[in-house]
Amino acid sequence: MNFSDKYQDVIKEARSLVQPALDLSAKMMREVAENSPSGLRERITQTVERPGKRLRSMLLFLLAKSNGETEDLTRMARAASSVEMLHLASLVHDDVIDRSEFRRGQSSMHSAFGNKIAVLAGDYMLAQSLIFVLEEEDRRIPKNLANAASSLVAGEILEIDHAGNTNISFEEYIQVIEGKTASLLVSCAKCGAILAGYSPEIVEDCGRLGLHFGIAFQIIDDILDYGVGAESLGKKNFEDLQNGLITLPMLLYFQKNSKEEMENFIKNAYEPSTANLIVEKLEMANCFEDAKNIAYSHLQKATEVLEKLPSNHINTLLKDFFEAMTERRN
Numbered sequence: 174m175n176f177s178d179k180y181q182d183v184i185k186e187a188r189s190l191v192q193p194a195l196d197l198s199a200k201m202m203r204e205v206a207e208n209s210p211s212g213l214r215e216r217i218t219q220t221v222e223r224p225g226k227r228l229r230s231m232l233l234f235l236l237a238k239s240n241g242e243t244e245d246l247t248r249m250a251r252a253a254s255s256v257e258m259l260h261l262a263s264l265v266h267d268d269v270i271d272r273s274e275f276r277r278g279q280s281s282m283h284s285a286f287g288n289k290i291a292v293l294a295g296d297y298m299l300a301q302s303l304i305f306v307l308e309e310e311d312r313r314i315p316k317n318l319a320n321a322a323s324s325l326v327a328g329e330i331l332e333i334d335h336a337g338n339t340n341i342s343f344e345e346y347i348q349v350i351e352g353k354t355a356s357l358l359v360s361c362a363k364c365g366a367i368l369a370g371y372s373p374e375i376v377e378d379c380g381r382l383g384l385h386f387g388i389a390f391q392i393i394d395d396i397l398d399y400g401v402g403a404e405s406l407g408k409k410n411f412e413d414l415q416n417g418l419i420t421l422p423m424l425l426y427f428q429k430n431s432k433e434e435m436e437n438f439i440k441n442a443y444e445p446s447t448a449n450l451i452v453e454k455l456e457m458a459n460c461f462e463d464a465k466n467i468a469y470s471h472l473q474k475a476t477e478v479l480e481k482l483p484s485n486h487i488n489t490l491l492k493d494f495f496e497a498m499t500e501r502r503n
């Protein structure tokens with residue numbers, strides 16, 4: 174069995190373990206979409222119903238179940254719905270910013286309905302995301318999610334400020350992806366740990382797990398944007414380069430090679446032949462492999478945290494999940 178099959182198998186097993194919680198959360202989100210004001214109702218329903226991986230919910234649910242105690246499905250599903258709605262809101266806005274035409278194989282909100290609707294629909298979804306956890310008795314949960322929403326914005330702004338900056342440092346790149354992606358996974362992991370009833374110390378440890386998982390997840394996303402190892406992404410390749418975003422593979426290339434020639438290629442990255450040439454050059458310099466190894470080192474750090482949690486079936490599944498993650502293709 175190759176690693177890609179292993180990734181699919183692990184996801185399948187994890188999904189089946191948390192299926193009731195996933196179903197309840199899907200129902201809650203559908204209800205919110207269907208109760209939206211006319212003008213937003215159909216548009217938000219379409220966004221919510223798009224098939225997605227729901228990895229954030231799965232991480233939250235698995236951690237919530239990882240201590241083996243009786244679970245509260247409603248609290249779990251509310252927290253996950255909040256996370257997913259926040260994530261979807263941020264993607265609706267992100268597609269406006271990145272001028273992305275497609276999301277999960279369908280027209281993005283702004284390309285179907287225009288920027289004005291997309292901005293307002295994203296705002297509405299952000300508000301609904303926070304309403305999901307308004308009545309949550311453990312106030313750390315809404316606080317975590319509100320913090321994540323703020324960090325997403327900060328990360329995205331930082332990314333915009335660095336657009337076109339071929340001198341971006343490794344630390345600055347990590348700061349961007351911590352903000353725009355890992356912060357929400359930190360929040361998922363912490364909410365899961367809170368719902369599992371873990372001590373504040375373990376909740377913080379789980380936050381670290383989410384951080385490293387989130388950094389690895391975005392590094393892999395950035396590799397996939399080059400079309401390397403990608404299949405059925407449901408979005409276009411090379412959008413990062415075309416938007417002037419220098420992500421890890423390119424950063425690694427700059428560490429070992431002259432920038433001048435590559436900077437000229439980047440300016441023409443919208444031409445397919447130039448984009449392919451860039452991929453070839455990065456491949457020759459081993460940049461995708463090196464970036465993958467960095468992602469893998471973060472996944473190992475996430476795995477180390479699992480040693481602090483009860484050793485059981487879910488713990489093993491999370492370990493396999495992290496190990497197989499570098500082989501994700503969409």
Ligand code: FPP
Nearest residue numbers: 262263266267295299322325326329353354
């Ligand atoms: C996708 O990155 C974008 C994000 C993970 C975060 C976007 C955040 C915002 C727009 C600000 C916050 C907004 C709200 C409503 C709180 P990507 O462009 O690298 O990935 P992609 O290729 O999937 O688009």
Ligand code: MG
Nearest residue numbers: 267268271273
């Ligand atoms: Mg984008």
